[in-house]
Amino acid sequence: MPAEAPSTPSGPGRIADNIVHFARVLRRAGLPVGPGSVVDAIRAVEVAGIASREDFYWTLHSVLVKKREHRAVFLEAFEIFWRRRGLLEKLIAMMSPAAPPRAAEPERPRAGSARVNEALRPERTREIEQPETEIDARLTVSDREVLQRKDFAQMTAGELAAAKREIARLAMPDDRVRTRRLKAALRGAFDPRLTMRASLRLGGGMILPRFRAPTEVQPPLVALCDISGSMTDYSRVLLHFLHAISERRKVSVFLFGTRLTNVTRQLRMKDPDEALAGCADAVADWSGGTRIASALRTFNRDWSRRVLGQGAIVLLITDGLERDADADLGREMDRLRRSCRTLIWLNPLLRFSGFEARASGIRAMLPHVDQFRPAHSLQAIADVVDALSTEPGGAAADPRSYLKAA
Known part of the structure; x- marks a missing residue:
C-alpha cells in the first residue's frame, strides 16, 4: 500500500473487508467464488493498487470471473456494490488523493440485475462492520409443499427465486418416438x-x-408463449421453465402479443438472466395487447414446416383472451393441430376451480387441443413435464368437457 494511506480503522483494512463482502454478494448471485479466490483478489489489489475505477474493476474481474456467462452478473454487481455511498471513490481518494473522482453513469437495466438486487438485499440492511452469519436456508417439507401449490402471481421475490431454482432441477422425461x-x-x-x-x-x-x-x-418441443399484459405474472417464470428444458432437448420458443417473435437463439444462452434479457431486447410488444389468431397465422405460414418435424410437441401458453376472436382463430388452431403430434394448451386461468369457457377466444380454441392444463404453480409445471411423454387424451381431462360445462 502507498505510504500516504492512513492507518486508521477506516483505512486500508476496510479495503479487504469490502472485497470480502463483495465476494459474498457474488456468491449469493450464483458465481462460484470460494475463500481462495477472495484471498487472491485481495492480494491482486494490494499488488496492482487502486489508481482508477477501471483498473480496480479488471483486477477483481481477472480473479473472480471464471466463465463468460458470469461477466454480466459481475458487471452488474460491481456497478451496484461499489457505487453505494461513493465507496470506491472514497477508496481511490484515500489511495491516491490527486486522482479526480469519476462521474456516476446513469443506471440502465442489464442482464443479471434481478439476481444481483436479490443478493444485495441483506447487504443494504447491515453495516459493513457487523459480522455476517451465513445460514444454509433450505426449504422444509411443509414450506416446499406450500411453494409447490402457490400461485406465481402471489409469490414474493424470494419465493419466485426459490421457484426458479426448483424449475431448473426438474427432471425431463426421456420420451422417444x-x-x-x-x-x-x-x-x-x-x-x-x-x-x-x-x-x-x-x-x-x-x-x-x-x-x-x-x-x-426425442421429438422436438415448440413453445408459443403469450407475453401480453394479462400474462405478465406468468410469462417470465414460464420462460425460466423453457430455458431449463432447452438445455436438455431441442426446443424452439416463440413469443407473441400483437406480433410473433422467434427467441430460440436468445434462450440458448447458459445464464438464465442473460437469456431473459436477450428475449426482452428482441421483443417490441411485451405486456401489450393480444392477437392470437394473427400470431398463429404467422407461425403456420412461416415456421411450421421448419420446426414441426419428427412428431413435434407444441406448448401453447396463453390465457386465450383474444382481442379479435373470429373464425380465423379456429381455422389457425386446426391447422396447428394437424401439423404436430400433440398440442398442449397451458392456461393460468385454470387455477380457478370454477373456470368456465365463456370467452369466445377460448371456445374457438378448445376443440383443437389435445390437453388443457393449468400453468400457475410449480406443481402445475411438474404435471406438464409428465404430460410431455403422455399420449393425447392421457391423464388430463378432455378439453371439450369445458365447452359442455359452459
Whole structure:
C-alpha cells in the first residue's frame, strides 16, 4: 500500500473487508467464488493498487470471473456494490488523493440485475462492520409443499427465486418416438442386405444374420408463449421453465402479443438472466395487447414446416383472451393441430376451480387441443413435464368437457 494511506480503522483494512463482502454478494448471485479466490483478489489489489475505477474493476474481474456467462452478473454487481455511498471513490481518494473522482453513469437495466438486487438485499440492511452469519436456508417439507401449490402471481421475490431454482432441477422425461428410418440392431427384423455385406467381409464362407430396427428420437418441443399484459405474472417464470428444458432437448420458443417473435437463439444462452434479457431486447410488444389468431397465422405460414418435424410437441401458453376472436382463430388452431403430434394448451386461468369457457377466444380454441392444463404453480409445471411423454387424451381431462360445462 502507498505510504500516504492512513492507518486508521477506516483505512486500508476496510479495503479487504469490502472485497470480502463483495465476494459474498457474488456468491449469493450464483458465481462460484470460494475463500481462495477472495484471498487472491485481495492480494491482486494490494499488488496492482487502486489508481482508477477501471483498473480496480479488471483486477477483481481477472480473479473472480471464471466463465463468460458470469461477466454480466459481475458487471452488474460491481456497478451496484461499489457505487453505494461513493465507496470506491472514497477508496481511490484515500489511495491516491490527486486522482479526480469519476462521474456516476446513469443506471440502465442489464442482464443479471434481478439476481444481483436479490443478493444485495441483506447487504443494504447491515453495516459493513457487523459480522455476517451465513445460514444454509433450505426449504422444509411443509414450506416446499406450500411453494409447490402457490400461485406465481402471489409469490414474493424470494419465493419466485426459490421457484426458479426448483424449475431448473426438474427432471425431463426421456420420451422417444419411432421414425421410419432403420438402424442396425441386435434384435428386430431380418436385414438381408446387411447380412450379405457381412458375409462378403468374411469371404462368403459364413453367413451371420443381421437385424434392423426403427430409429427412436426425442421429438422436438415448440413453445408459443403469450407475453401480453394479462400474462405478465406468468410469462417470465414460464420462460425460466423453457430455458431449463432447452438445455436438455431441442426446443424452439416463440413469443407473441400483437406480433410473433422467434427467441430460440436468445434462450440458448447458459445464464438464465442473460437469456431473459436477450428475449426482452428482441421483443417490441411485451405486456401489450393480444392477437392470437394473427400470431398463429404467422407461425403456420412461416415456421411450421421448419420446426414441426419428427412428431413435434407444441406448448401453447396463453390465457386465450383474444382481442379479435373470429373464425380465423379456429381455422389457425386446426391447422396447428394437424401439423404436430400433440398440442398442449397451458392456461393460468385454470387455477380457478370454477373456470368456465365463456370467452369466445377460448371456445374457438378448445376443440383443437389435445390437453388443457393449468400453468400457475410449480406443481402445475411438474404435471406438464409428465404430460410431455403422455399420449393425447392421457391423464388430463378432455378439453371439450369445458365447452359442455359452459
